[in-house]
Amino acid sequence: MARKAPGFGDTLDDWLVAEGLVADDNGASAIADVPRVRAMLIAAARDGRVLSYSEALAGLGLRFSRPKMRAYCRTLDKIDEDGRAAGEPNLAVLVVRESDRLPGQGWWNGVGEAYGHRGEWTGPAAMALVTRLQGEAFDYWASRAPK
Numbered sequence: 001m002a003r004k005a006p007g008f009g010d011t012l013d014d015w016l017v018a019e020g021l022v023a024d025d026n027g028a029s030a031i032a033d034v035p036r037v038r039a040m041l042i043a044a045a046r047d048g049r050v051l052s053y054s055e056a057l058a059g060l061g062l063r064f065s066r067p068k069m070r071a072y073c074r075t076l077d078k079i080d081e082d083g084r085a086a087g088e089p090n091l092a093v094l095v096v097r098e099s100d101r102l103p104g105q106g107w108w109n110g111v112g113e114a115y116g117h118r119g120e121w122t123g124p125a126a127m128a129l130v131t132r133l134q135g136e137a138f139d140y141w142a143s144r145a146p147k
Contacts (some may be wrong), residue, residue, distance in 0.1 A: 030060040031071045038079045041091040045141035050134060052098040073106050080111065089136040102130055 030036070040059050044051050053072070054064040062068055076092035083091060090111055096102055100122060103111075108121035115133070119125050 030062060031057075031068060032075055033060075034075060034078055034082075036060070037072070037075050038091065041079065041094055042141050044094050045091065045137045046145045048138045048142065050094045050096050050101065053095060053104070054098065056095050069104075070106075073104070076107075077110065089140045090133050091137060093130055093133040094137060096130075102126055 037056075037060070040051075040056065051059070053069050057064050057068055057072060060072075072095075073092075076095060080090050080092050083089070092107055092111065093103055097104060102122060105121055108126070115129060
């Protein structure tokens with residue numbers, strides 16, 4: 001028997017699917033849809049723009065919440081893991097906090113450290129690394145834009 005979602009009236013399972021946190025019966029979960037999220041990031045890179053976490057989730061038809069953001073970050077990790085294997089630049093660096101236009105702490109604990117960044121994940125040194133990596137993504141994907 002399906003449990004009820006407190007205050008939502010539907011089952012908890014239906015609510016989790018509607019929030020994009022788990023796959024529906026067809027296996028589709030907006031947050032975990034690697035090809036869809038990757039396509040959004042490549043489009044942003046070709047346009048030379050970054051996305052806030054809220055904008056990225058809104059592009060999937062979802063409102064921002066911390067659980068959704070954490071699930072979305074796992075998708076970003078998968079996209080970048082596959083991209084590294086293909087010799088592509090980092091795409092997760094294009095998703096930033098609205099407050100300071102830098103990626104979140106989880107990005108710094110993985111990718112930032114891989115690029116030798118051991119300091120604070122805010123401030124001028126952090127911004128310099130992010131700007132460089134974003135530029136690499138912009139250049140790479142702009143050069144591969146369909147003519």
